[in-house]
Amino acid sequence: MSTIAVPLAAYQILAGALFTIGVVGVLVRRSALIVFMSIELMLNAVNLSFVAFSRQHGSMDGHIFVFFVMAVAAAEVAIGLAILIAIFRKRETANVDDVHLLKG
Amino acid sequence: MTFPFPVDASLSLIEPLLIVCGVGILLLLLDLVLPHGQKHLTAWVALGGLGWALIRTLAQWGLSERGYAGMVSLDNLSTLFNVVFLCSTAIVVLLSMAFLKREEVEHAEYHALLLFATSGMMMLASGLDLITLFLGIEVLSISLYILAGYRRNSDASNEAAMKYFLLGAFASGILLYGIALVYGATGTTSLHRIGEAIAGVGAPVPEGLIYAGMSLILVGLAFKVAAVPFHMWTPDVYQGAPTPITAFLSAGPKAAAFAAFLRVFFIAFGPAQAEWDMVLGVIAVLTMTVGNIAAIAQTNVKRMLAYSSIAHSGYVLIGLVSGGLVGGTGAVFYLMAYVAMNLGAFGIVVLLESKADRGEELKDYAGIGFKYPLIGALLSLFMLSLSGIPPTVGFVGKLYLFGTAVQTGHVWLAVFGVLNSAISVFYYLRLLVLMYMRESQETLPAIRIPLAMAVVLTVAAVGTLWPGLFPNTWFHAAQESVRSIFS
Numbered sequence: 398m399s400t401i402a403v404p405l406a407a408y409q410i411l412a413g414a415l416f417t418i419g420v421v422g423v424l425v426r427r428s429a430l431i432v433f434m435s436i437e438l439m440l441n442a443v444n445l446s447f448v449a450f451s452r453q454h455g456s457m458d459g460h461i462f463v464f465f466v467m468a469v470a471a472a473e474v475a476i477g478l479a480i481l482i483a484i485f486r487k488r489e490t491a492n493v494d495d496v497h498l499l500k501g
Numbered sequence: 502m503t504f505p506f507p508v509d510a511s512l513s514l515i516e517p518l519l520i521v522c523g524v525g526i527l528l529l530l531l532d533l534v535l536p537h538g539q540k541h542l543t544a545w546v547a548l549g550g551l552g553w554a555l556i557r558t559l560a561q562w563g564l565s566e567r568g569y570a571g572m573v574s575l576d577n578l579s580t581l582f583n584v585v586f587l588c589s590t591a592i593v594v595l596l597s598m599a600f601l602k603r604e605e606v607e608h609a610e611y612h613a614l615l616l617f618a619t620s621g622m623m624m625l626a627s628g629l630d631l632i633t634l635f636l637g638i639e640v641l642s643i644s645l646y647i648l649a650g651y652r653r654n655s656d657a658s659n660e661a662a663m664k665y666f667l668l669g670a671f672a673s674g675i676l677l678y679g680i681a682l683v684y685g686a687t688g689t690t691s692l693h694r695i696g697e698a699i700a701g702v703g704a705p706v707p708e709g710l711i712y713a714g715m716s717l718i719l720v721g722l723a724f725k726v727a728a729v730p731f732h733m734w735t736p737d738v739y740q741g742a743p744t745p746i747t748a749f750l751s752a753g754p755k756a757a758a759f760a761a762f763l764r765v766f767f768i769a770f771g772p773a774q775a776e777w778d779m780v781l782g783v784i785a786v787l788t789m790t791v792g793n794i795a796a797i798a799q800t801n802v803k804r805m806l807a808y809s810s811i812a813h814s815g816y817v818l819i820g821l822v823s824g825g826l827v828g829g830t831g832a833v834f835y836l837m838a839y840v841a842m843n844l845g846a847f848g849i850v851v852l853l854e855s856k857a858d859r860g861e862e863l864k865d866y867a868g869i870g871f872k873y874p875l876i877g878a879l880l881s882l883f884m885l886s887l888s889g890i891p892p893t894v895g896f897v898g899k900l901y902l903f904g905t906a907v908q909t910g911h912v913w914l915a916v917f918g919v920l921n922s923a924i925s926v927f928y929y930l931r932l933l934v935l936m937y938m939r940e941s942q943e944t945l946p947a948i949r950i951p952l953a954m955a956v957v958l959t960v961a962a963v964g965t966l967w968p969g970l971f972p973n974t975w976f977h978a979a980q981e982s983v984r985s986i987f988s
Contacts, residue, residue, distance in 0.1 A: 439674035450685035
């Protein structure tokens with residue numbers, strides 16, 4: 398049985414598509430949670446891109462970078478959810494359009 | 502002090518960073534054992550740690566080493582910025598003492614987070630690799646997200662934290678994708694090796710990939726320094742965050758982001774300067790103009806200073822566009838000047854405001870010039886310096902910045918810079934007019950300046966006046982620091 402090799406460019410195209418979906422999600426969705434999920438999608442697109450490039454160059458730097466990105470993303474999730482819960486407790490909303498005390 | 506590590510890792514290279522980090526962790530432990538009512542002592546522990554780190558940093562001046570597989574650099578640039586970070590954090594700790602007592606919030610976590618943020622800044626200023634830079638930015642930003650929302654019961658503070666967090670994480674994502682593309686194009690994350698690859702050493706690099714990566718990195722960093730059009734978060738976050746944290750945000754983290762800007766654009770993207778200097782020049786002009794014009798319309802002092810901080814980022818960008826040793830020196834000198842005068846201005850805002858955000862409106866400043874002559878005089882000094890009037894450091898910094906722009910053939914940047922300074926005089930001096938020429942609507946209570954605040958204001962005033970009269974020491978330090986990244 399022969400295996401079909403997926404070309405490296407395909408990974409980059411997928412990463413680019415995921416990243417774009419993430420960016421669009423951040424810009425158009427109004428729920429802070431969904432915005433947050435879109436940001437996570439962007440980070441994972443970056444990870445995929447790093448791993449594919451790492452494979453292409455035959456160097457480990459990209460893999461190492463992915464570890465750092467994952468660790469940082471986990472820390473960000475902890476902080477981000479805490480902030481969202483603090484807002485939700487006070488205002489009973491997670492919609493970014495309802496949070497508009499500061500403007501000018 | 503060397504430890505037998507398998508890699509070229511000598512801990513002395515990052516000694517100040519380790520001290521700051523260690524004291525931060527110590528503070529979290531101290532919080533458990535200190536009895537209730539004694540928690541304010543953590544401020545002094547934090548100050549002790551910062552002082553110790555400052556002494557060790559000063560001893561590192563002149564050293565030039567690289568370690569950790571070339572990812573961390575100890576040179577005059579990192580040393581000078583470390584001094585700026587440590588001093589500004591110490592000033593913020595002193596500024597916060599009265600605030601923490603008044604708002605009845607937790608002391609220990611606050612100081613620990615300030616120290617962790619400082620360690621992130623130090624990592625950022627000494628990073629020679631995109632991994633270190635990313636890690637520095639994130640350690641800094643994650644601490645700042647929490648600090649911006651530190652008053653959990655305040656709607657404004659919560660909102661500031663949420664906006665800062667969502668936009669900050671979004672910008673980090675963009676920065677990261679930029680890093681991934683640059684890595685894809687060059688096969689390395691080391692700033693020096695990226696520079697060599699772009700300069701054409703070795704195999705040719707795919708141009709589209711490298712320029713796309715460069716633009717995304719530019720967007721990510723522009724967000725961190727609050728450059729237009731990526732400045733949207735700044736006014737909201739500055740207004741909503743606790744005032745001492747606003748002071749902190751406008752000083753250290755801004756300087757740290759510019760240190761990263763300097764390293765990335767001078768070392769890694771230096772060979773491609775012809776490609777980015779026009780883009781950066783346009784961003785500089787937009788940043789100055791939008792910042793200054795929007796500041797005119799503000800009625801809240803913190804918001805006004807936020808727009809002023811955006812405008813000042815624009816001035817510093819002029820130095821980066823001018824490029825080379827002279828441009829870099831101008832940028833670093835101006836950053837030092839900005840940190841000193843801006844911390845002073847925010848010191849006065851912290852002093853005058855009272856519980857629940859009262860005293861932040863411009864009209865609250867009416868008549869205070871005669872009621873509190875000393876505070877009035879100091880605020881006048883800081884405002885004059887921010888608008889760039891001699892004999893203050895703000896004037897010397899701008900003079901040098903605009904001078905280098907002309908020298909390096911960017912006359913249009915200097916013209917926009919001077920025009921913008923003229924616009925900015927309007928809103929800075931409006932505060933003085935309010936202070937000295939309007940009567941206050943209500944009777945002003947007597948204000949006692951606490952000792953910690955007196956120290957802050959004295960340091961900031963000396964930092965604003967002394968280099969304004971004798972700029973040589975600061976200038977020499979700035980020049981040596983920029984020289985060290987070219988060697």
